[in-house]
Amino acid sequence: MGANPTRFVIIGNGAAGTYAAEQLRKDDAACEIVMIDDEKYTLYNRVSLPRYLKGVLLEQRVYVRDQEWHDKNRIDLRLETTVVQVDFEHKTVTTEPGGELRYDKLLIATGGRPNPLTCDGAANAKAVFNFQYFDETKAMVAKIPESKVAVILGGSFIGYELTEAFAFRKLETHWLMRGPWFLRRALDEAGGKIVTLLGEDAGVHFHYEEAIEKVEQANGTAKVTGTSGFSANADIVGVGLGLTMNIDLFKDTGLDTKVGVRTNEFLETNMPDVWAAGDVAEFYDVVSERHHRMGTWDNALNHGRHVAKNMLGAKQPYIEVPTYASGMFDSNISVMGVTTEEEPEAEAIVEVDYEGRNYKRLFFLADKLVGAMLIGKMKGRKKVLELISSRTPIDRREMGGAIERTAYLGDALAAAGIAALRFAFRIESDAFAGLAETGGAVRLLRAHAAIPQRIGLLGWSFGGAVAALAAGRDSRIRAAVLVSAPAARDYFGTAKPLAEVTRTRAKVLIVRGSADDVVAPADADRYAQVLTQARVANRLVTIEGADHNFTDPARRAEMLGIVTSWLREALAA
Numbered sequence: 107m108g109a110n111p112t113r114f115v116i117i118g119n120g121a122a123g124t125y126a127a128e129q130l131r132k133d134d135a136a137c138e139i140v141m142i143d144d145e146k147y148t149l150y151n152r153v154s155l156p157r158y159l160k161g162v163l164l165e166q167r168v169y170v171r172d173q174e175w176h177d178k179n180r181i182d183l184r185l186e187t188t189v190v191q192v193d194f195e196h197k198t199v200t201t202e203p204g205g206e207l208r209y210d211k212l213l214i215a216t217g218g219r220p221n222p223l224t225c226d227g228a229a230n231a232k233a234v235f236n237f238q239y240f241d242e243t244k245a246m247v248a249k250i251p252e253s254k255v256a257v258i259l260g261g262s263f264i265g266y267e268l269t270e271a272f273a274f275r276k277l278e279t280h281w282l283m284r285g286p287w288f289l290r291r292a293l294d295e296a297g298g299k300i301v302t303l304l305g306e307d308a309g310v311h312f313h314y315e316e317a318i319e320k321v322e323q324a325n326g327t328a329k330v331t332g333t334s335g336f337s338a339n340a341d342i343v344g345v346g347l348g349l350t351m352n353i354d355l356f357k358d359t360g361l362d363t364k365v366g367v368r369t370n371e372f373l374e375t376n377m378p379d380v381w382a383a384g385d386v387a388e389f390y391d392v393v394s395e396r397h398h399r400m401g402t403w404d405n406a407l408n409h410g411r412h413v414a415k416n417m418l419g420a421k422q423p424y425i426e427v428p429t430y431a432s433g434m435f436d437s438n439i440s441v442m443g444v445t446t447e448e449e450p451e452a453e454a455i456v457e458v459d460y461e462g463r464n465y466k467r468l469f470f471l472a473d474k475l476v477g478a479m480l481i482g483k484m485k486g487r488k489k490v491l492e493l494i495s496s497r498t499p500i501d502r503r504e505m506g507g508a509i510e511r512t513a514y515l516g517d518a519l520a521a522a523g524i525a526a527l528r529f530a531f532r533i534e535s536d537a538f539a540g541l542a543e544t545g546g547a548v549r550l551l552r553a554h555a556a557i558p559q560r561i562g563l564l565g566w567s568f569g570g571a572v573a574a575l576a577a578g579r580d581s582r583i584r585a586a587v588l589v590s591a592p593a594a595r596d597y598f599g600t601a602k603p604l605a606e607v608t609r610t611r612a613k614v615l616i617v618r619g620s621a622d623d624v625v626a627p628a629d630a631d632r633y634a635q636v637l638t639q640a641r642v643a644n645r646l647v648t649i650e651g652a653d654h655n656f657t658d659p660a661r662r663a664e665m666l667g668i669v670t671s672w673l674r675e676a677l678a679a
């Protein structure tokens with residue numbers, strides 16, 4: 107060991123900085139560790155702030171490490187100290203207060219700061235809060251008992267956390283977002299609708315395509331005027347408008363920055379002996395084969411531990427599927443890997459169940475699964491994570507869901523000699539939109555000279571109910587297959603598939619799985635009953651043990667065999 111131990115300097119004592127310091131001490135008993143942060147707190151858990159805001163977690167439980175821990179581990183923690191300059195050539199940082207400090211190896215773990223509300227009157231409004239730091243959370247906690255009305259702006263996770271906490275605290279809660287739904291770049295309209303349903307169940311008032319134009323102080327409250335007609339006297343205004351990475355101090359230094367600090371897969375920057383970790387690191391991700399940033403606690407923690415080993419000479423690539431799990435009102439949301447937020451080019455497939463408030467969206471780049479979003483049931487999460495991290499080429503049909511259903515159904519029908527036009531509904535919530543799309547498909551088939559006029563319909567789940575409606579309304583349909591079809595749902599509105607299907611001239615095949623966990627198998631009995639009463643030729647088939655999606659290949663094959671041979675016969679007659 108040399109006379110001078112290596113001096114590691116860490117800027118930022120968040121999860122990335124502190125877990126890096128911990129790992130450095132574990133692996134190098136002799137080194138010097140200096141960690142600098144401009145806040146006044148030892149490491150606290152930002153992920154716990156929402157529960158503290160809700161009033162279900164005590165202040166002491168938000169802290170993760172105390173001063174004693176730093177002393178014991180000989181980590182020289184300098185709080186309320188700002189790094190104002192870094193000289194990469196001479197390997198020094200300048201702090202205020204403090205002055206110049208030499209480093210051998212430097213870790214940048216400066217995270218991001220919240221974007222403020224910049225509209226008229228917002229700058230000095232006492233009722234307006236961001237949600238990133240302990241201090242502003244404490245200020246909100248102090249204000250809530252005297253508050254009745256809360257307004258939140260921001261259609262992302264921080265906006266959600268504020269909304270959920272205020273609604274939980276029984277404030278009249280108005281959630282404004284500039285986009286048409288929550289997480290508009292990662293979720294599609296159906297996912298947005300599930301979030302709306304969950305929020306409405308919790309008493310939240312949603313205001314889409316709305317922002318704040320003006321805030322005026324009035325008798326201790328803030329009069330909030332929206333850009334599209336919203337107006338309220340709010341006691342508390344929460345703002346979640348994203349983060350700006352803390353990279354300003356590196357301007358003109360030659361450090362490679364874009365949105366954050368760019369690194370390679372080892373979390374090394376372009377400067378010698380300088381690494382970056384956590385929210386601020388725009389790292390090369392070997393899983394998705396691109397640079398991106400991750401704003402999650404687990405990523406910051408894992409980056410911290412990993413980068414410490416590399417700073418000590420390991421040179422291992424960082425390979426971890428980023429995950430973000432959070433409550434979503436009375437349910438849960440989980441984000442894995444990359445989504446269309448980071449990769450707008452990713453192709454997405456979706457499965458949605460409004461009744462059960464369940465949603466699954468999978469993201470692909472070429473034949474690899476790169477990310478997923480789940481709301482509600484978390485079943486299958488582990489498998490999805492495995493597939494993302496193993497980067498196994500995937501046949502999407504094995505993933506379950508609407509698009510794959512149409513794919514293998516199309517194959518089975520073609521193999522049975524039945525020409526098929528297959529499509530997935532653009533919106534799976536509106537029976538009339540579904541009917542219009544089905545009508546369009548039927549018209550397209552009829553207009554095709556080479557296609558015989560013997561036309562049948564096959565619909566699955568929501569599509570099964572639409573097929574029932576369409577067969578009742580179009581007397582030219584010869585055969586209708588209803589697979590896993592619900593008999594009644596709130597979102598059918600005034601459409602009544604159970605009543606309307608009795609007017610059909612078609613023969614009807616009803617197929618259900620006995621283990622369907624989305625649509626009660628008894629719904630199939632209801633279809634069979636009304637059809638029999640109306641003297642419509644129908645057949646009810648139950649595939650024992652099959653679930654809603656006929657996931658099991660043997661049961662699916664059985665179902666496809668029955669459906670195709672029945673359809674061939676029904677259309678030939």
Ligand SMILES: Cc1cc2nc3c(=O)[nH]c(=O)nc-3n(C[C@H](O)[C@H](O)[C@H](O)COP(=O)(O)OP(=O)(O)OC[C@H]3O[C@@H](n4cnc5c(N)ncnc54)[C@H](O)[C@@H]3O)c2cc1C
Pocket residue numbers: 117118119120121122123142143144145151152153154155156187188189190215216217218237238239264267352355383384385386400401402403404406429430431432
């Ligand atoms: C309310 C809230 C809820 C969240 N919920 C979740 C969740 O449910 N799940 C999840 O995975 N993630 C969640 N996150 C995100 C997660 O907390 C962050 O991704 C993580 O804490 C980032 O850690 P970090 O160490 O990279 O950065 P930070 O924690 O931001 O730490 C950086 C530190 O550096 C300091 N600093 C910056 N510049 C300087 C400078 N020049 N000199 C000195 N100090 C400086 C900053 O003040 C800060 O203290 C949530 C975040 C918030 C705010």
